[in-house]
Amino acid sequence: MLASEVISRLRGIYPPAFFERINDPFYVLVSTVLSQRTRDNVTIPATEKLFSVYGSPQAIAAADPEDIEKLIKDVGFHRVKAGRIIEISRILLEEYEGKVPDNIDDLLKLPGVGRKTANCVLTYAFRKDAIAVDTHVHRISNRLGLVTTNTPEETESGLEHVVPRQLWQYVNELLVRFGQDVCRPISPKCDVCLLADLCPSRVIRITE
Numbered sequence: 001m002l003a004s005e006v007i008s009r010l011r012g013i014y015p016p017a018f019f020e021r022i023n024d025p026f027y028v029l030v031s032t033v034l035s036q037r038t039r040d041n042v043t044i045p046a047t048e049k050l051f052s053v054y055g056s057p058q059a060i061a062a063a064d065p066e067d068i069e070k071l072i073k074d075v076g077f078h079r080v081k082a083g084r085i086i087e088i089s090r091i092l093l094e095e096y097e098g099k100v101p102d103n104i105d106d107l108l109k110l111p112g113v114g115r116k117t118a119n120c121v122l123t124y125a126f127r128k129d130a131i132a133v134d135t136h137v138h139r140i141s142n143r144l145g146l147v148t149t150n151t152p153e154e155t156e157s158g159l160e161h162v163v164p165r166q167l168w169q170y171v172n173e174l175l176v177r178f179g180q181d182v183c184r185p186i187s188p189k190c191d192v193c194l195l196a197d198l199c200p201s202r203v204i205r206i207t208e
């Protein structure tokens with residue numbers, strides 16, 4: 001099966017991800033909100049900086065928004081995101097006893113949390129079977145012919161049909177890394193790709 005082979009080969013080259021070392025669902029939720037439209041090399045230090053000062057929903061809910069903004073100033077849309085994580089913290093305290101919910105319906109009710117973020121939390125914080133589709137997952141799944149879709153939502157649903165359930169939790173991590181390293185949005189490195197023999201989109205360069 002194509003999807004299983006893709007996951008199997010990628011697991012062979014990528015070691016466990018950063019998030020696998022994190023057991024705190026609140027950390028994963030905040031980090032994923034901060035990561036929206038922001039690169040990992042900016043998101044991770046900003047999250048670490050924030051949590052070195054404000055490490056709980058109680059602390060963030062009571063914080064001065066300007067302090068939060070300063071700590072996360074390097075991430076895109078930092079003012080909007082500061083407001084969101086304060087609001088999320090307040091909702092968690094008021095409605096969820098300060099805990100991050102472990103189901104998609106409740107996660108989607110939180111401000112700034114869409115399907116990708118909710119599925120990242122389910123995958124990385126709770127190790128539940130979920131497929132978080134970002135631009136890398138959407139692009140690569142279509143290039144490989146795992147799905148033929150126009151939107152991340154369609155891709156999520158399509159992948160759920162072709163990827164065995166026990167492998168769902170690996171899809172985001174592996175395809176994001178692969179998309180950053182090899183199957184990039186522009187000029188994918190098909191010459192060195194370990195999936196080239198499976199891929200209908202491979203670009204063959206003619207050299208003289």
Ligand code: SF4
Nearest residue numbers: 183188190193199202
């Ligand atoms: S062969 Fe090229 S397009 Fe296909 S998965 Fe590899 S890098 Fe991406």
